Amino acid sequence: MGRSTKEGTTIRAAYVEQRGPASSIRYGELPDPVPASDEVLVRVTATAVNRVDTFVRSGAYHTPIPLPLVLGRDLVGEVADPGASGLAPGTRVWSNSLGYGGRQGASAELVCVPADRLYxxxxxxxxxxxxxxxxPAATAYTGLVHHARMRSLETLFVAGGNGAVGTCLIRMAKDLGVRVIAAARGPRNTEYCARLGADEVIDSAAADLVTALRGPAPRGVDVYCDTTGRGNVGSAVDALADRGRVLVMAGLASAPGGDSLDVGRLYIHDQSxxxxxxxxxxTTELAEAAAWINRRLPRDGLRLDTTILPLAQAREAHEDTEAATRGEAHRYRGRVVLRVGPSAEEPADQPGVSCT
Ligand SMILES: NC(=O)c1ccc[n+]([C@@H]2O[C@H](COP(=O)([O-])OP(=O)(O)OC[C@H]3O[C@@H](n4cnc5c(N)ncnc54)[C@H](OP(=O)(O)O)[C@@H]3O)[C@@H](O)[C@H]2O)c1
Structure with missing residues (x-):
C-alpha cells in the first residue's frame, strides 16, 4: 500500500518511454513517486552513468523494467520520508541497485528506494x-569475494587496472592481502596502477599478456580478471595456476566469437x-559490499576520475559513455556523474576533456 503524497505534484527526471537509443532519453516532469510500505523516499543529490545503464536503456542487457523508466542505478541523497526504516529525515544515504529488476531508477529529484537497498x-x-x-566498487567486492572466492596470499591478475572496476579490484584485493599483477595501456596508466598498490604492472600496449605473466607468475595466477571487454577466455585459462579461476565480467558490447577453450586443460587442472x-x-551480498565501501569511503574516498554534468544532460552523458564503450573518441573523462536538484539544469562547471 503506497503512502500518500500531494496530489498532482511532479519531479524532474531523466527517463525513457521505451527501451531504445540514447536519443530517446527525455529530461522532464514525471508524477511524484509514491513509496510502498517497505520503501524510503530519497531526495537525490547525485546519480552516476555506468555502462550498464546504457545496456539497460537500449535493451542489450535484458531485465524487467517499469515504463517510463527513470534511468540509472546509483544515487546519493537525503532521506525525505523514512517510512518504517527508522532513519531520520535528512540522513545522507546511498543506493546502487535501482533501475533494473523491476525497480525504478535513480535519475530523478525524488526516488523510492527499498529499505534493504539503502545504506x-x-x-x-x-x-x-x-x-x-x-x-564499480560493489562489482569488485562481489566479483572477488563471492564469485572468484579470492583468498589472502593468492595472486590476482587484473587487465584494465586503471579503469573504474580495475581500480576498485586492485584496492579490494590489497585489502584482502592478495598479490596483484595489473595490466594497463601506457606508462601513465601502469604508474597509476602501481600507486594504487599493484605489486607488478604490465604495459599491455607493449606486451602479450599471457607471455608477460610468465615472469611474475611462473606457476600461473589464481584469479584472472579482464575488465577491458576485449579479453579472450582461452588465453586467460592458459595463464591460470592449478585451481585457478577466470572471472568473466565484461565484453557484452564486444564482437562475439574468436574464443576457444581447452576443456581438457580446464578439468585436469581443476580450473573454472x-x-x-x-x-x-x-541484497545480502550487496549489503556486504556496502559495508566494505563504507569502511573505505572515508579513508581514501575510493576516488575515481569524474566529470560532473547537470541531470538535464543525461542524454549527452549516455551518448558519451556509449562512445567510450565502443572505443571511440569521447568528450568526458572518467565516470560521468549527474547533478540532481536545484542545480540540475545549470551548465557543467568543469569543461569536458577529450579522451580516446
Ligand atoms: N559484470 C558486471 O557485473 C559488471 C559490473 C560493472 C562493470 N562491468 C563491465 O566492466 C567493464 C569495465 O567497466 P569500467 O567501468 O571499469 O570501464 P572503464 O573505467 O572505462 O575501464 C575500461 C578499461 O578497459 C581498458 N580498455 C578499453 N578498451 C581497450 C582496448 N581496446 N584494449 C585494451 N584495453 C582497453 C581501458 O583502458 P584505457 O584507459 O587505456 O582506455 C580501461 O582500463 C565494462 O565492460 C563494464 O560494462 C561489468
Whole structure:
C-alpha cells in the first residue's frame, strides 16, 4: 500500500518511454513517486552513468523494467520520508541497485528506494565522489569475494587496472592481502596502477599478456580478471595456476566469437571460468559490499576520475559513455556523474576533456 503524497505534484527526471537509443532519453516532469510500505523516499543529490545503464536503456542487457523508466542505478541523497526504516529525515544515504529488476531508477529529484537497498553515507564523504564509485566498487567486492572466492596470499591478475572496476579490484584485493599483477595501456596508466598498490604492472600496449605473466607468475595466477571487454577466455585459462579461476565480467558490447577453450586443460587442472553480473547479486551480498565501501569511503574516498554534468544532460552523458564503450573518441573523462536538484539544469562547471 503506497503512502500518500500531494496530489498532482511532479519531479524532474531523466527517463525513457521505451527501451531504445540514447536519443530517446527525455529530461522532464514525471508524477511524484509514491513509496510502498517497505520503501524510503530519497531526495537525490547525485546519480552516476555506468555502462550498464546504457545496456539497460537500449535493451542489450535484458531485465524487467517499469515504463517510463527513470534511468540509472546509483544515487546519493537525503532521506525525505523514512517510512518504517527508522532513519531520520535528512540522513545522507546511498543506493546502487535501482533501475533494473523491476525497480525504478535513480535519475530523478525524488526516488523510492527499498529499505534493504539503502545504506548510510559516512560523515564527511563528498556525494559526487561517492556516487562515482558505488557500482564499480560493489562489482569488485562481489566479483572477488563471492564469485572468484579470492583468498589472502593468492595472486590476482587484473587487465584494465586503471579503469573504474580495475581500480576498485586492485584496492579490494590489497585489502584482502592478495598479490596483484595489473595490466594497463601506457606508462601513465601502469604508474597509476602501481600507486594504487599493484605489486607488478604490465604495459599491455607493449606486451602479450599471457607471455608477460610468465615472469611474475611462473606457476600461473589464481584469479584472472579482464575488465577491458576485449579479453579472450582461452588465453586467460592458459595463464591460470592449478585451481585457478577466470572471472568473466565484461565484453557484452564486444564482437562475439574468436574464443576457444581447452576443456581438457580446464578439468585436469581443476580450473573454472566464472561468469558474473552484479545485477544478480542478492541484497545480502550487496549489503556486504556496502559495508566494505563504507569502511573505505572515508579513508581514501575510493576516488575515481569524474566529470560532473547537470541531470538535464543525461542524454549527452549516455551518448558519451556509449562512445567510450565502443572505443571511440569521447568528450568526458572518467565516470560521468549527474547533478540532481536545484542545480540540475545549470551548465557543467568543469569543461569536458577529450579522451580516446
Ligand atoms: N559484470 C558486471 O557485473 C559488471 C559490473 C560493472 C562493470 N562491468 C563491465 O566492466 C567493464 C569495465 O567497466 P569500467 O567501468 O571499469 O570501464 P572503464 O573505467 O572505462 O575501464 C575500461 C578499461 O578497459 C581498458 N580498455 C578499453 N578498451 C581497450 C582496448 N581496446 N584494449 C585494451 N584495453 C582497453 C581501458 O583502458 P584505457 O584507459 O587505456 O582506455 C580501461 O582500463 C565494462 O565492460 C563494464 O560494462 C561489468
Amino acid at each position: 548510510r553515507l559516512p560523515d564527511g564523504v563528498d556525494p559526487f565522489d561517492a556516487v562515482a564509485v558505488l557500482h 571460468v566464472v561468469g558474473f553480473a552484479i545485477s544478480l547479486a542478492t
